Amino acid sequence: MLTPLTISKLRVFGGILTTAALLFLMLFSLFADSPIPCTNGTICLTLSDLNAIVCDPGVQWLVFLCLVAYVLSFLVIRCQVERLPFWHATNSSLWLIALLSVGTFAYGFDYSEAAQSTRALMLLGGATLGVGATLKAIWREQGARTASVDCLIIIVLAAALVAASLWYPEWSPTFAFRGYARWTGPWDNPNAYGLLMGVGVVLAVGCAVANYEKVTADKSEIGSSKELGMRWKCVVAVLCLASVVVIGRGLVHSYSRGAWCGTIVGLSYLGTQRIRDHGSEFRRWIRVNVLSLAVTVASVLALISWHYRSTEWYPARRAFSVNSTVDSTWHDRVLSWDCALQITAEHPFLGAGWNQPERFWEQYYFPTGIPVGAVIGLNDYLLLGATLGIPALLCFAMYIWLCLRNAPQELQVANCLPDPPLPILTSTVPTLEVLQAICRAGAIVLLVGFWFNGGLFRLPTAATFWILIELGRRDLTVGNAK
Amino acid sequence: MTPSPRAFGSFIPVLVALLFLGALAWAKEHDLFVRKWFTLTTAQHESFRCVAVLPKPMRQYPVVVYAHGSGGDLMNDGTALRQMTELGLATVSLEYNQTNTSAFTAQFEALLRHLDQQEWVNKSAVAWVGFTLGADRILDFALKHPERQPQLLVWLSGTTSSKFPTNSPLKSSHCSVLLLHGEWNKAFPSVHTKKLASILEANAMRLDQKVVSGTSYEVTSERGVVFRCVGEYCRSHLAGGDAWQNYRSSAQWQADASPLWLFWLPAGVWAGGGWFWSRRRKIASPERIKLNRAEIALRWVAAVLAVWASAETAIHLATPHFPVERTTLSIARRYLVQPGERADFQYLGAQPIWDGQRLKTLLEHVELAGYTRKVVSWQVDDKMYQGFVLSPVITGNAAEPLNWRRPLWEEFYPLIRQTSSVEDAANIVVRHLRERITIAEDQNLSREVPTIQLRQITDEAGFQVIYVAALRSVGAPARLDVSGRAMLWDGGKWEAAPQPAIIHL
Numbered sequence: 001m002l003t004p005l006t007i008s009k010l011r012v013f014g015g016i017l018t019t020a021a022l023l024f025l026m027l028f029s030l031f032a033d034s035p036i037p038c039t040n041g042t043i044c045l046t047l048s049d050l051n052a053i054v055c056d057p058g059v060q061w062l063v064f065l066c067l068v069a070y071v072l073s074f075l076v077i078r079c080q081v082e083r084l085p086f087w088h089a090t091n092s093s094l095w096l097i098a099l100l101s102v103g104t105f106a107y108g109f110d111y112s113e114a115a116q117s118t119r120a121l122m123l124l125g126g127a128t129l130g131v132g133a134t135l136k137a138i139w140r141e142q143g144a145r146t147a148s149v150d151c152l153i154i155i156v157l158a159a160a161l162v163a164a165s166l167w168y169p170e171w172s173p174t175f176a177f178r179g180y181a182r183w184t185g186p187w188d189n190p191n192a193y194g195l196l197m198g199v200g201v202v203l204a205v206g207c208a209v210a211n212y213e214k215v216t217a218d219k220s221e222i223g224s225s226k227e228l229g230m231r232w233k234c235v236v237a238v239l240c241l242a243s244v245v246v247i248g249r250g251l252v253h254s255y256s257r258g259a260w261c262g263t264i265v266g267l268s269y270l271g272t273q274r275i276r277d278h279g280s281e282f283r284r285w286i287r288v289n290v291l292s293l294a295v296t297v298a299s300v301l302a303l304i305s306w307h308y309r310s311t312e313w314y315p316a317r318r319a320f321s322v323n324s325t326v327d328s329t330w331h332d333r334v335l336s337w338d339c340a341l342q343i344t345a346e347h348p349f350l351g352a353g354w355n356q357p358e359r360f361w362e363q364y365y366f367p368t369g370i371p372v373g374a375v376i377g378l379n380d381y382l383l384l385g386a387t388l389g390i391p392a393l394l395c396f397a398m399y400i401w402l403c404l405r406n407a408p409q410e411l412q413v414a415n416c417l418p419d420p421p422l423p424i425l426t427s428t429v430p431t432l433e434v435l436q437a438i439c440r441a442g443a444i445v446l447l448v449g450f451w452f453n454g455g456l457f458r459l460p461t462a463a464t465f466w467i468l469i470e471l472g473r474r475d476l477t478v479g480n481a482k
Numbered sequence: 483m484t485p486s487p488r489a490f491g492s493f494i495p496v497l498v499a500l501l502f503l504g505a506l507a508w509a510k511e512h513d514l515f516v517r518k519w520f521t522l523t524t525a526q527h528e529s530f531r532c533v534a535v536l537p538k539p540m541r542q543y544p545v546v547v548y549a550h551g552s553g554g555d556l557m558n559d560g561t562a563l564r565q566m567t568e569l570g571l572a573t574v575s576l577e578y579n580q581t582n583t584s585a586f587t588a589q590f591e592a593l594l595r596h597l598d599q600q601e602w603v604n605k606s607a608v609a610w611v612g613f614t615l616g617a618d619r620i621l622d623f624a625l626k627h628p629e630r631q632p633q634l635l636v637w638l639s640g641t642t643s644s645k646f647p648t649n650s651p652l653k654s655s656h657c658s659v660l661l662l663h664g665e666w667n668k669a670f671p672s673v674h675t676k677k678l679a680s681i682l683e684a685n686a687m688r689l690d691q692k693v694v695s696g697t698s699y700e701v702t703s704e705r706g707v708v709f710r711c712v713g714e715y716c717r718s719h720l721a722g723g724d725a726w727q728n729y730r731s732s733a734q735w736q737a738d739a740s741p742l743w744l745f746w747l748p749a750g751v752w753a754g755g756g757w758f759w760s761r762r763r764k765i766a767s768p769e770r771i772k773l774n775r776a777e778i779a780l781r782w783v784a785a786v787l788a789v790w791a792s793a794e795t796a797i798h799l800a801t802p803h804f805p806v807e808r809t810t811l812s813i814a815r816r817y818l819v820q821p822g823e824r825a826d827f828q829y830l831g832a833q834p835i836w837d838g839q840r841l842k843t844l845l846e847h848v849e850l851a852g853y854t855r856k857v858v859s860w861q862v863d864d865k866m867y868q869g870f871v872l873s874p875v876i877t878g879n880a881a882e883p884l885n886w887r888r889p890l891w892e893e894f895y896p897l898i899r900q901t902s903s904v905e906d907a908a909n910i911v912v913r914h915l916r917e918r919i920t921i922a923e924d925q926n927l928s929r930e931v932p933t934i935q936l937r938q939i940t941d942e943a944g945f946q947v948i949y950v951a952a953l954r955s956v957g958a959p960a961r962l963d964v965s966g967r968a969m970l971w972d973g974g975k976w977e978a979a980p981q982p983a984i985i986h987l
Contacts, residue, residue: 285777288771288773288777289777289780289781291784292777292780292781292783292784293780293784295784295785295787295788296780296783296784296787298788298791299784299787299788299790299791300787300791302791302794302795303787303790303791303794306794306795306798310820310822325846325849325850326849326850326853328892328895328896331892332896338509341505341506341508341509341510342509342510342513344506344509345506345507345509345510345513346510346517348506359557360557360560362560362561363557363558363559363560363561363564364515364517364535364560364563364564365513390506397495397498398495401494401495
């Protein structure tokens with residue numbers, strides 16, 4: 001017969017084990033498809049075996065079925081915990097299930113073509129990981145969502161991205177453009193690297209701001225125990241700022257314009273979320289001067305772009321290449337968007353099927369005679385529409401919208417709940433709402449990047465995106481607590 | 483009072499949906515083709531996939547039935563089909579059994595039966611085009627089923643003529659046949675094609691035989707040109723004497739398509755309505771907000787910067803639309819031309835050719851020629867560059883249009899940016915140009931570069947003119963010689979520029 005104490009210990013042990021498993025999976029997803037040859041025999045063998053399994057059409061369906069079972073179980077458990085009406089249009093899980101159902105149907109309908117790549121697997125695997133991550137976070141106290149697990153995930157993710165930003169460029173595949181080496185970190189693509197660095201910047205800035213806010217909040221309650229906590233928070237804030245510098249260097253050297261743009265949007269979102277939580281005086285100042293600030297920033301950008309569009313300084317030239325009349329990459333992108341829209345228009349309901357748009361577009365849609373690259377894979381939204389049809393794209397858009405929309409009243413209860421006993425983190429754990437805002441900002445970086453660079457169907461970016469969007473969901477409620 | 487978050491919540495999704503649907507409608511509207519994927523079943527209940535690529539608008543068209551070569555499939559037929567569809571032909575391809583001739587016969591029969599029932603098929607204008615294995619299969623089918631023969635059969639790089647008996651007469655035939663093969667076809671030398679030609683001629687078939695110079699068995703390097711020319715040949719044969727009178731090019735189609743902003747009008751209306759609604763709901767504040775000094779200063783800074791940025795933007799965007807005059811040249815020299823391009827601008831602006839031309843044309847020549855000169859692998863001295871790369875004058879006619887550089891540069895520069903020599907670039911340019919432009923023998927065709935680009939048809943002299951323009955757009959010094967042929971500067975001397983593998987069939 002198990003005593004209550006034993007049960008409690010088992011629960012703690014189980015919690016630690018599942019958290020460790022989750023973190024391992026997250027890090028594995030982040031670095032599993034790294035092209036750098038590994039030196040450790042066992043790891044190398046395991047990775048190559050795993051790669052062979054997911055790429056082999058003979059067994060890929062088994063992996064796919066397992067993931068379907070996992071994600072369905074996770075979603076059912078989550079619905080039980082959240083106690084939300086499932087068949088409600090505002091339930092983001094419903095839209096996610098609809099999207100995955102369409103994807104699964106298309107996968108099964110034309111398996112021989114779908115199994116030619118791991119795209120379907122990446123979509124499903126990423127979603128499974130994301131749903132699993134939040135499940136861990138909300139299940140801990142039967143519906144009481146805790147901030148410390150979220151915080152741990154963010155810290156580990158940010159630390160992994162800092163480590164990736166310190167990767168020697170010489171270790172990575174060469175990716176040069178007009179004589180400038182584009183850093184790729186431990187990945188094979190500078191755009192994926194840039195996007196992940198953008199996420200890292202936003203997470204690090206968010207953590208620094210959250211800790212700084214805690215320091216300023218604690219100043220009002222001066223005491224000996226508080227002072228120690230304040231110092232520790234200051235140290236964490238400084239570490240976060242140092243991380244911003246390190247990751248930011250990687251971001252700049254990726255020369256990925258989509259990542260730069262995503263980072264700016266993510267930081268802006270984070271800024272607006274933090275301003276909303278600030279005192280009424282600051283909010284009033286912003287509200288009164290927002291137009292002046294916007295005009296100033298737009299004017300400065302316009303002036304800089306006209307004056308420096310032919311600058312020899314490469315980062316600036318890259319940033320303002322949208323305004324350049326001799327930059328053809330923009331032209332190629334627009335052409336590929338046009339092609340993807342044409343494919344969607346011809347297959348509006350069920351799409352062309354997994355891996356079909358890439359095969360179709362060069363032969364049947366892209367202007368003949370023009371050299372094609374992999375540009376169609378650069379816009380995941382249009383690729384999703386062309387692959388699975390407009391309903392699937394609508395499901396994805398609704399899911400994103402519901403995850404990001406404002407529902408602060410639903411979260412106030414969660415923030416009142418006590419933090420769980422994870423002593424290392426408790427002194428620096430920001431509130432759940434702050435953590436959610438940071439996660440959403442990170443997810444927004446990737447959402448913007450998916451428009452310009454793609455990444456929804458690549459393991460490192462997809463896993464990061466799904467974890468962040470699920471952790472940052474604003475529609476996540478706590479039924480029991482209510 | 484501002485709109486509630488709930489009300490605002492539905493505003494953005496609807497706006498995004500309207501933008502997306504507008505873009506979708508626009509993409510469909512300016513798409514050149516309609517692609518129809520369908521599956522047919524033979525009498526032996528064997529199903530196979532087919533695709534039809536049709537021009538727009540939907541009406542009756544001459545039809546080309548295409549059988550791909552050995553190892554080919556529908557997914558790789560698209561470029562060939564589109565090359566021919568651009569010429570106003572409906573094209574159809576089938577995924578046929580490549581190992582069993584009788585299975586092919588059943589499939590082809592099923593396809594022909596299906597086509598007989600389609601409204602878009604002009605049944606009196608049908609051609610069959612076969613490539614390598616497909617050529618043999620359709621020729622075999624045509625000879626065994628004379629009652630189903632099309633008006634034209636194109637046999638492209640087939641291999642099995644040696645199997646045809648020379649002594650026994652074939653079944654009666656009435657279709658025209660074009661035999662086409664590569665000059666360096668080692669798999670099937672031209673002597674065999676001649677033998678096949680003699681057999682077919684002996685059986686009262688109207689025959690035409692052509693050789694594609696400088697190509698192998700599968701005409702790999704010139705495939706685009708070959709299919710363009712096959713399409714032209716089919717159109718000329720199927721549409722009769724005035725085949726090219728009503729020709730509407732793909733470039734013309736796209737130029738006539740409605741612009742995107744028209745499809746985004748509903749989204750604009752929605753956005754405008756939302757803004758108006760939010761303004762109406764806003765209740766004026768009972769007391770005026772007092773601004774402090776910093777806020778007032780910020781507003782002044784914003785206003786000054788906005789005026790400055792607007793002025794700069796207007797100079798950059800509006801000035802190029804004015805005609806070339808002393809004033810506009812002066813503004814351009816000061817604000818629009820980069821320091822490294824001023825000498826070229828000075829040289830070109832001083833030429834007496836800009837009467838009535840817009841400044842934009844001059845700026846495009848200077849900017850694009852200067853940029854290309856910097857990035858291509860070959861060197862050109864200043865005199866040669868100014869005279870035969872930068873200069874927009876090709877024929878020297880007084881009414882010669884000069885605004886050709888940007889469209890040609892956008893089309894050709896991406897193709898040649900990896901090439902190392904001017905000769906390689908010229909080969910790529912002439913091949914791609916021939917894939918896009920039909921060379922006809924009509925005397926009334928335009929020889930002006932922008933018109934040729936738009937109509938995608940000209941005569942031989944016009945082709946040489948646009949060829950020189952295309953070469954200049956990629957930074958290769960080029961001119962016309964006294965006979966009107968394109969000449970290329972190879973770094974030491976002028977020599978005849980490479981000519982297309984096929985002028986016309």
